[in-house]
Amino acid sequence: MATTHTHIGNYEFKSCFMNAAGVYCYDRSELEKVINSEAGTFVTKTATLNKREGNPLPRYYDTELGSINSMGLPNLGIDYYLEYLIELQETMPERSFFLSLVGMSPEETHILLKKVQESSFKGPIELNLSCPNLPGKPQIAYDFETTEILLSEIFEYFKKPLGAKLPPYFDIVHFDQAAKIFNKFPLFFVNCVNSIGNGLIIKDEYTVIKPKNGFGGIGGEYIKPTALANVHAFYQRLNSSIRIIGTGGVLNGKDAFEHILCGASMVQVGTALQKEGPEIFKRLNEELESIMNEKGYKTIEDFRGKLKMI
Numbered sequence: 001m002a003t004t005h006t007h008i009g010n011y012e013f014k015s016c017f018m019n020a021a022g023v024y025c026y027d028r029s030e031l032e033k034v035i036n037s038e039a040g041t042f043v044t045k046t047a048t049l050n051k052r053e054g055n056p057l058p059r060y061y062d063t064e065l066g067s068i069n070s071m072g073l074p075n076l077g078i079d080y081y082l083e084y085l086i087e088l089q090e091t092m093p094e095r096s097f098f099l100s101l102v103g104m105s106p107e108e109t110h111i112l113l114k115k116v117q118e119s120s121f122k123g124p125i126e127l128n129l130s131c132p133n134l135p136g137k138p139q140i141a142y143d144f145e146t147t148e149i150l151l152s153e154i155f156e157y158f159k160k161p162l163g164a165k166l167p168p169y170f171d172i173v174h175f176d177q178a179a180k181i182f183n184k185f186p187l188f189f190v191n192c193v194n195s196i197g198n199g200l201i202i203k204d205e206y207t208v209i210k211p212k213n214g215f216g217g218i219g220g221e222y223i224k225p226t227a228l229a230n231v232h233a234f235y236q237r238l239n240s241s242i243r244i245i246g247t248g249g250v251l252n253g254k255d256a257f258e259h260i261l262c263g264a265s266m267v268q269v270g271t272a273l274q275k276e277g278p279e280i281f282k283r284l285n286e287e288l289e290s291i292m293n294e295k296g297y298k299t300i301e302d303f304r305g306k307l308k309m310i
């Protein structure tokens with residue numbers, strides 16, 4: 001019988017599925033629902049130093065093929081998530097959970113990471129280099145120079161397992177340039193991809209969300225081909241020590257199977273989790289296991305990265 005069990009470094013997860021940051025992860029009550037589902041783990045909402053209210057409402061909208069959001073990084077502040085994660089280390093020592101964070105400036109990012117470095121938190125950390133929804137602030141990882149400087153400053157003092165959440169790239173030269181930078185650092189993983197930034201969805205002549213004149217990050221079915229391309233492009237280019245988390249357009253077991261074929265070791269679910277709730281993880285595990293059983297694969301390592309070229 002197939003299992004969706006996976007690992008990233010020494011962290012073991014009973015399932016390769018988890019939430020994508022931003023969905024079902026704002027507070028303890030949402031995170032508990034993911035813990036108690038068939039997901040392998042969770043990641044928190046991206047935390048900043050202080051609590052943030054985020055952008056004006058409405059700021060999230062579902063469509064038939066996906067979603068648009070311009071949440072604007074609403075979160076309860078780093079101390080809230082760190083305290084909860086440290087508590088879970090005591091109460092559920094056999095499990096590991098992810099912390100997501102980013103500062104509103106490089107200085108703030110260093111303050112956050114130094115706090116985490118000095119804390120007793122032992123889990124993996126996802127540095128969000130790709131929020132598309134902060135008015136006036138570009139997505140960090142689209143600026144290669146800033147990204148390289150930031151990472152070199154961080155790895156001077158940061159010794160815990162750190163990965164980066166990346167925006168989607170759309171050009172082969174950009175895959176080459178980005179991978180060359182990431183390969184200079186002891187990154188634990190990269191997560192491909194965040195939402196496709198600054199899309200526009202219209203209903204009855206109106207924008208559907210209020211912030212940024214209706215512009216927002218696109219997720220769901222719309223973005224699977226872009227997500228798969230990014231997972232595979234980085235799988236081909238990154239040092240094998242840098243694991244890949246695949247995110248984007250995962251609605252069913254086949255979508256996850258494709259992410260893993262492209263090289264993903266874990267699979268995150270955003271828009272579909274928002275639409276269906278944490279019960280989705282049971283279905284996703286069953287659907288992926290059934291594809292694996294049909295094909296005779298017992299673990300995800302049996303087919304991870306083994307995409308065939310026609």
Ligand code: RRO
Nearest residue numbers: 070071072073131133195217
């Ligand atoms: O909060 C958001 O607006 C947000 C973030 Br931080 C992110 O990384 N990706 C996204 O689609 N929305």
